[in-house]
Amino acid sequence: MLIAQITDIHIGFEPDSPDEFNRQRLDRVLADLKALQPRPDLLLASGDLVDRGDRISYVRLREALEGLPFPVHFALGNHDLRDVFADVFPEAQFTDGFLQYAIDGGPVRLLVLDTLEDGRHGGGFCATRAAWLNARLDEAGDVPTLLVMHHPPVEVGIAWMNTDPAEPWVELLASCLRGRSNVIGLVCGHIHRAMTAKWEGLVVATCPSTAPQVGLDLRLLDPDVPDGRALIVADPPAYALHWWNGRELVTHWDTAEDRAVLARFDQNLQGMVQHMMDERPGTSGRLL
Template identity: 60%
Template sequence: MLIAQVTDIHLGFDPDNPAEFNRKRLDQVLRHLNEIRPRPDMLLVTGDIVDRGDAESYRRLSVALGQVNFPVWPCLGNHDQRENFAKWFPEIPFVDGFCQYEVEAGPLRLLVLDTLDEGRHGGAFCEVRAAWLNARLAEQTDRPTVIVMHHPPVEVGIEWMNTDPAEPWVDVFRQCIKGKSQIISVICGHLHRAITCQWEGTTIAICPSTAPQVALDLTPIDAEAPDNRSMIIADPPAFALHWWNGSQLVTHFDNADEHVMLAKFDKGMQPLVRSLMKERPGAE
């Protein structure tokens, strides 16, 4: 099982430009994902899929995602808008007004959550959404389960983008997953950087964006004293691949730029590959 992920597309940031920079970056990643082998079994699109929540951007996004050769499962981020999203993605389920649903992924079970609080940058997870998650988790307590959501529930050190661990929604979500050993990973976006950490007995995997990335700066920031630090940088458009190896979900991060090859598997490298493979248990 191979699950691809893109996040923070921000389509429509430059709404009147038919050659929009963010669309070009998205297309570059999607072409790459279509061409890689093994081919992904599905694509997760983890929020901020458009920039202004407008219907036209969702229309353009539906066209862009139409080029993907495998199923696409989106969730909503703080730049999204439920009503306009639902018009262009009517096949995506809503429950009690929230975009939350389950995906069967072979040996895995994916639970997609809605952390959107329209008009606010930070996340939200209310008792209604929590009740749905609790009910789903109670249904299958032994099956490996992945939570998919936009906002990470963790503080990562980039102060202006951080989730404050004291936010009420974080504790609501924590109480849902606490002690649920079937949860093997929480897959997120939002931060425009590749980040992983441990939280409440599971792994948080945060995907870098197809749009420009957030600069890595762990120094404190004073909102009243601009200091000319880098905030957004033009690093290549990126994605994640989550590979289920039968017992663990392994996350790889990469970008869609051309990679300069320094070595290839030819006869000169064959002895090294042979020797490495022979070290494996059971090899002849």
């Protein structure tokens, strides 16, 4: 199973420009995903879909995603507004006012969580959302399950984007997952960078953004002393591919940009490739 992920699209950062920079970056990523072979089974768009929560930006997002050869599933981030999103995407599956739902039918079950907390830049998770998650995990305890959310529940080291481990929502989410054998990992957005961490015995992977990325700076930060550090950088638009090989979830990240090819699988390198694959006892070249 091959799961594509995009995140932090931020359509509408330039509200009066249908052809804005962030839309161009999204289009470049979507062109890459449409050309992929094998084709992804589905695409996750994991929050901060638009920049200001306005209707026209959600409409433009919907237009950008039309005609894709795979289904798109959404999570919400801190820049999103639930009611406006629901107006433009009426098919979205809300439960108790939260965009939380299961994606079934493949070898991996996906549970999309809603970590949007009105008025907060950081995440949130409440008793209502936790009860839903516990019920879904209980009902399919033997199915490999991947959690999808916008905010990662880990401290990432970039001071102004960090999650504090002491935030109550982090502990509440952790309490839902302890002792579970069916959860294989969490995929998130929000950080605008590729990152992995071990949390509660699970791998957390964040997807880099289609919008501009967050600068990598791990120094301490004093909010009262502007130090000129780079907060946002124009690295290429990016995406993640999560491949379930039947045993483990493997995450790759890539960027949508032109690049020089330095070697190809041709007759000159055929012998090397054959030798490398002959070393393997199984059939490791085929996606599941």
